Amino acid sequence: MGRHKLGIAAAIVALLALAWVWPKGGEPPQGTLTATEPTASAAPSPESDGEGEAGDTSPDASESAAEASDPATAPGAASESPAIELAANTYDGPLGTRNHTGDDRVALTFDDGPSPEWTPIVLDMLRERGVKATFCLIGAYAEAYPELVADIAREGHTLCNHSWFHEFNLGKGSAEEIRSNLQRTNDAILKAAPGAEVRYFRHPGGQWTDRAIAVAADMGMESLHWSVDPGDWDNRTTEAQIRDHVFDRSAPGAIVLLHDGASNQKDMCGALKSIFEEFSRREYTYTGL
Template identity: 50%
Template sequence: MSGATARATGVVTVVLAALLASAFVLGRSLVPDQRPTTTGLAGATAGPHYADQPPSTELPAAPAPGRPIPEASPDAGPVGDDDGPGPFGAQTATGSARVALTFDDGPDPRWTPQVLALLSQYGVKATFCVVGENVASHPDLVRSIVAEGHTLCNHSWRHDVNLGKRSPDAIRADLLRTNDAILAAAPDAHIAYYRQPGGVWTAPVVSVCAGLGLTPLHWSVDPSDWKAPGATTIETSVRTQTGPGAIVLMHDAGGDRSGTVAALQRLLPELLARFELEPLPVRVP
């Protein structure tokens, strides 16, 4: 090969190398960068999370078991001024068009069997808010209440209207003592409600109820039968005040309840003609 030819070949080689390098650089500039970047992550809102805990892709845990209040049926009318939550959020309505009869302060060996007999006669189930001392004295009546399909409600150990002013520990001990007495009498009983004596609710009582899984139970109809005003007065009060979704307060202990029993005998057929009567439902774990 002559010197001129060699020099020409070298020039061509250099030019080709330069062109190849330029093409490589150009190609790299056209390919997007695939490396991960943290740009924008600091402001990301994939979902709320605690500051010391990374976000989770897991589904939220199911709510703790409890008795949800069912939606009111379309034909449910107002219960009056008490159709909303009661004191400190206590339940005052059934949550449907059904009406619940509740009986406080028992069991009592004289009056509770008469109330049970009337309810059985008309095929009605109710809710009995029982006092611990009476439960311990008359466990057979508690067993009868449960056996006949009625709902039980804790009504404190000795009907202490000042219980809500005591310490949370004292309130909790009182409610647990009553629960224990109920379960000693009827081991298969399910206790889902608590009613404060006198309806004197306080924040500590409601808080203790929540911790024990008890629904605070108030009422929307109070015929004041605890004052023993007579059967006619009790009957008239219940008849005129009761509307769809009402929770009716009555008593099967704590004094002379002959008026309550007589009023109940006249009220049951009338209430059944107007409403569906139910025991407050209990969710069994």
């Protein structure tokens, strides 16, 4: 009988010990659904074509990689916040540059302007549809056509520094050379649009370097890449090719690279009409970033 009582007592003690250390159910560990920015080493390298912008980095592969590593997308995980998945891709561009909007909106960005012939047409198309976009301006053109820069800012579009004269090798220069180039460009933009803010820097051709990114950041500008590049800067690219590329590669969160100043704006503007129609059909919304 004594041994029996001792056995019961031991069992009670063991159960109490298990109750003490057993984890409480229904409460996932804190921070498991937090999105993280990819490191620069995980970003794809730009492919230079030697003429215009770098080859596009399609969102498909980067989104798949983010989903594989994000606990929020694992089988059985809660699907209450799709923005978490998109936010994980926000800085998936070369060297950690921004190439997604960070949510389910899409961004139209226009490079190499302002152009006295084409920028007003693009602005009219955006205004008709109530769309805000981002204009990556060349400093020399901003200085030559300040009234167009003022129009862009007045209509609520976002301003981006695209270097003084589209210098592909800018990022290989010294920090002082890069800063001088970007400051000269900002000065021209802000002289045309006093009180405006230049939020972003986009390196010509997407030829990013750590030094250029660091200098831009020190000047208060975020480095802006893209996820969709239809090659509209190339005269050989047709309207149909521009349209179809954007249709095929765009998804929620995409940043689309287009040009209001380069060499192929007629085809770009023709494709842009179709892009607006298709994005409307897909019920995409826009952001000026």
